[in-house]
Amino acid sequence: MKTIGIGLVGSGFMGRCHANAYSSVAGLFDVPLKPKLKMLAEANPELAKEAARSLQFERFTADWPELVNDPEVELVDITAPNHLHQPIALAAIAKGKPVYCEKPLACTLEEAKTMRDASESAGVATLVGYNYLQNPMIQTAREIVQSGEIGELFSFRGVHAEDFMADAQAPYTNRLDAEQGGGALYDIGSHIISLARFLVGPLCEVMGMQSTVFTERPEATNSKQMKTVKVDDQTHFLARFENGCSGTLEAS
Template sequence: MKRPIRFGLIGHRFMGKAHSQALHDVSFFFPTPYEPVRAVICGLEADLPEAAARYGWARHTKDWREVVSDPEVDVVVIASPGNTHCEIALAAAQAGKHVICEKPLARTAEEAERMWRAAERAGVKHLVNFNYRRLPAVQLARDLIAAGKLGQVYYFRGTYWQDWALDPAFPFVWRMDKSIAGDGSMADKGSHLVDLALFLVGDIAEVAAAKTIFVRERALASGEPRPVTTDDAAAFVVRFRNGALGLFGTSRMSAGHKNALGFEVNGSLGSLLFDLERLNELQVYFAGDEPDTNGFRTVMVTESAHRYVAHWWPPGHVLGWEHAFIHQYWEFLEALREDRQPSPNFYDGYRVQLVLDAVALADQQKTWIAVPEV
């Protein structure tokens, strides 16, 4: 008999749907003593009851405080905009609930640190949803680097391009409001890249950066004009504490690119290349290969030897974007079972935020900024 674990989800739109599906699927595919229960979902718009019914939630509410104080909820999942993360996470921790929070963890490192310390103080489990870590190809990249197959890492390049804001007539949305989102593409997309860089290469010591707003005013759906206060695109360079260099690019106005996250890692013995649009593949190059057949080759990351894959389909039966969310929930349930903090957790989210704060300051001051060591 599985043990029920009851979830309360705040946010019912894009991420609300992704988290609902993951909670539905995780115990079907992955071995766990827990049975996630979709207890209550929260959102503000009129389609909430319909979404609650379709995604299989027992109850719904417009007030996140009801979720946090609900005795029938064990885990609070925050999948609402950035301005809500800190307040909800602090309240959830204080109520003794485990907390899962969407990325970026907060709008500033100061908020992120408060969230991390509050969750630690309350003794609850905490997780930040850097879902791309949970793809089999990214896990393989990490394993190869950790095993020394790339030798000394010299360089990380991470780019994340989208084009949803390309049309200047695209309406003003919450991601364009600094008071809600914290920052623009640099934080929204860049937080994923920085997390991957910290995960694969290690701590970042200092940054230099430029970010910009191409379309400075947009109209609300009502037609009312609003100033855009978050960046449309950003570029930054970093120096890792281990001496490696890093180059990052983010944009929500890169024509033709829909969700193009990619990274490359170069080391003294080889290189790795990942492209989210081909997420079942990892390109690898090892300098020691036979000279006549030496070159980049494509590893299909769909064998049972690859992390998570054995729980899905026979070899070669590819996975998709949403599987990373299911893997993330399995990792969370495994951490609960073993009574340890899951990974990535609020400490990881805080470290990412320290880098993003440094990027914002470097752009503002047009100089290199040191990232505090924590």
């Protein structure tokens, strides 16, 4: 079987999920290419070395451009913090390498458009990590909607709620850093928006509100030093779709 060399940037929760999927996919599905875990990039050498050992990558680096430029890396997978998505993706696209980028695609609409335009201009394949869209349940729901089996849609309600930040003593992370694309809307709201668009269609009007439940958190686990939180813990908004359907979406 032909292979494709994978370069993974980031080894957090989603990075581990991606690595495990690459390792097992050829044994579960009939795929044309078998992924080979070639290189992993992380924020520092120690973390990169340990993650590469744990996830069974051949090599590691603390310098993501080294990964992008490596000739054995044929696909660049980005699970790094949100603010790094654009520069890594643009560098990979410039090298003609396909990009699989976790959501949200970028921190601003302008950044996302730049990434889209670069991939289209270069003719490079790209994919955003909206994994829920591949769930058979969601695929079936879309088929039911499009077939007209349940009639015309007038209302949609979507909620994506997680509990990993429910504890006020949970420490501050990049998920809570505005400059790194943190907050509920960016982090998990992007999922419910993608599902709404997938099931109902494009949105044309939105009006919403955001709130920060815990305005400060410990700088680290068990730390008494507190850090101010400036992003949303919750986002709620009303939405209207181009087909006339209206509804509510929530991320918490």
